[in-house]
Amino acid sequence: MYKYKKLVLGLVLGAISTAAAAQEQVEEGAEYRGSWGISAEFINFNTDVATVNGIADSGIGLGGSYSGEKGLFNFTIGASLFYVDDKAEFSQRVQNSWTDDEYTEDSSIDAVSLYLDGGILYPLSEGVSLGMNVGYRYFDIDRSIANCSNCYSEEIQIESDTYLKPFARFTFNDRFSGTLAYFSYTGDKGAENSVQFEVNFNW
Template identity: 35%
Template sequence: MQKLTQQCLFATSLLALSSVAQAEDAGSQDSYQHQQSVMYFSVGSIGIDKTVAFFEGIGDSATSIRFGYEDQTGNFVWGVGVSGLLYDDEEKFSQQVENSWSGKQSSESSDADAFGVYGEIGYRHAFNETISATFMGGYDFTITSERGISNCSNCYSEDIDVSAGLYVAPRLDIQFNESFLMQLSYQNYLSGDLSSGLMVTFGYSYY
């Protein structure tokens, strides 16, 4: 029920933002409206539902990494990218492996991580040429989430049942010059097993 309420609030927020965007005096914003595309890298920490984390043998937070593309036209912003989670694995295992080239055998420890894709849309309000605030909403789809030996074929692996989902992400944008920017965002998941966390983004923008 709580997540359903959050989703309703999310939808209401988007409608409200759309109304605000139409009602704003366009003349007062023309100085700062522009078109740009951004390639970026984000890193931060995301919380995981404590019950899910306990049963899956991982910590209740994970390092979140994103590589993405974002496009802005006027105040409208959309983006797509790939996402990754590096879990704090509490149930590591080791396995004897053999190098396929040298034939050398060694004992390797497992890693726990996840990989996914996401898409998002939002609204940006520029205060001046340097500072702006953006409200984004999107969906993060988990493709794989597992514990296993990296770069190893036919090795043992275990699925880690952690899903992402719908999220909102208000943020502060800082444009240092025409090419480089930084973003500070708070990401709050409204569905799935992730909760919330802080992200910092470094990007390269072009027009």
């Protein structure tokens, strides 16, 4: 499966490079369009990796992004915060720095992600476009006590990864559009796939 994913990734990158060379002149006069987005996302992790790390094999996220388009080409840069259920939480005595009161707190999973991708966006009609991007997603996930700077913590072994992102964009009006995207992670590093819906707006 890993070799297959690498082959697909190589083919997509090759197709994008070829299309970029072919379109270089015709896209010179294309108008640049930028938009901001707010997203909701459902992510799936490899079951074995999730079990070893003591977390649920899925999570939900909220995020924001900026996207740009010119001609057939587009890019997106974004960030997400995920809620992932902690299956191996621990407890620790902590002290309030203001009142010196001591109490017990349970751990939770902190999951942050940054991502960047680019590729081709092709209009099928006035209101619908289909795209294929390739990108890289950074994951920072750990088990820790919230708002405690010197408490014990554990790193969750979900590594940063490359991905393929087929997506559809639906134009609602001059200011608002929606994007439905599927992230297929290619490196077998813990994250398997995710589905994201984003509302995009510009002014």
